[in-house]
Amino acid sequence: MRILFLGDVVGRPGRECVVSRLPDLVSDWKLDLVVVNGENAAGGFGITEAIYGEIIAAGADAITLGNHAFDQREALVFIERAPALVRPMNYPPGTPGRGAALVEAKNGARVLVMNVMGRVFMDPLDDPFAALDRALDGAALGEMVDAVVVDVHAETTSEKQAIGHHCDGRASLVVGTHTHVPTADYRILSGGTAYMTDAGMCGAYDGVIGMDKEEPLRRFTRKLASGRFEPATGPGTLSGVAVETDDRTGLAVRVAAVRLGAGLEEARPAFWA
Numbered sequence: 001m002r003i004l005f006l007g008d009v010v011g012r013p014g015r016e017c018v019v020s021r022l023p024d025l026v027s028d029w030k031l032d033l034v035v036v037n038g039e040n041a042a043g044g045f046g047i048t049e050a051i052y053g054e055i056i057a058a059g060a061d062a063i064t065l066g067n068h069a070f071d072q073r074e075a076l077v078f079i080e081r082a083p084a085l086v087r088p089m090n091y092p093p094g095t096p097g098r099g100a101a102l103v104e105a106k107n108g109a110r111v112l113v114m115n116v117m118g119r120v121f122m123d124p125l126d127d128p129f130a131a132l133d134r135a136l137d138g139a140a141l142g143e144m145v146d147a148v149v150v151d152v153h154a155e156t157t158s159e160k161q162a163i164g165h166h167c168d169g170r171a172s173l174v175v176g177t178h179t180h181v182p183t184a185d186y187r188i189l190s191g192g193t194a195y196m197t198d199a200g201m202c203g204a205y206d207g208v209i210g211m212d213k214e215e216p217l218r219r220f221t222r223k224l225a226s227g228r229f230e231p232a233t234g235p236g237t238l239s240g241v242a243v244e245t246d247d248r249t250g251l252a253v254r255v256a257a258v259r260l261g262a263g264l265e266e267a268r269p270a271f272w273a
């Protein structure tokens with residue numbers, strides 16, 4: 001199975017590069033499953049129903065979220081009728097939506113897509129390790145589901161790596177989001193799970209993690225907020241990770257970085273060339 005995961009879509013530049021490039025990537029690379037993190041898709045903060053529809057129409061099979069999941073209040077309502085929209089699973093009981101979704105891939109495969117949030121330098125949520133155990137217990141890879149994708153929305157590299165190892169052998173891919181900077185540590189862990197600490201963002205890289213650089217610089221240098229954070233303008237660059245899995249086991253056999261656009265050195269999976 002061919003899986004593409006794209007990191008946090010930030011504002012209009014992020015949406016434009018995903019919506020314009022994804023349809024061709026799906027056909028050129030014969031993708032079976034596309035998962036996109038959409039927590040910053042609406043002006044940098046959250047997601048609207050219209051944007052959810054736009055990214056799905058471009059070829060995403062599931063959209064994951066994070067700490068900005070409900071910044072657009074309408075998400076609290078429309079998430080219930082958006083079956084492929086996945087918010088962090090370790091929010092308190094009663095939070096609208098779902099933290100795990102069983103989606104049908106383009107090749108008909110059954111895929112469990114999960115979103116979990118870390119707790120180091122983040123909001124104090126329920127234990128992400130226990131939440132993953134509960135979800136994975138009911139979804140044996142290669143038996144009950146054909147693939148498992150885990151989006152770890154967390155601040156620290158250590159917590160993300162620990163969650164990767166915790167899921168090793170039980171997931172096809174564990175990939176980090178939230179920090180918006182692609183890491184070079186994409187690899188297959190010893191148990192067969194593809195892993196990358198941060199998928200990077202889909203957005204304008206001439207900024208501070210996707211935001212226009214003026215206000216972040218003012219806040220760092222003068223310690224005073226003097227404006228709103230706005231997404232950086234300029235061309236968007238798409239960033240994520242490509243994984244090929246074994247059809248029988250659901251585990252990863254190949255992994256590569258994906259970076260397309262002017263903001264970063266380009267990277268494409270050689271095994272799909």
Ligand SMILES: [Fe+2]
Nearest residue numbers: 008039040178
């Ligand atoms: Fe983000």
Ligand SMILES: [Fe+2]
Nearest residue numbers: 066067068178
């Ligand atoms: Fe985030």
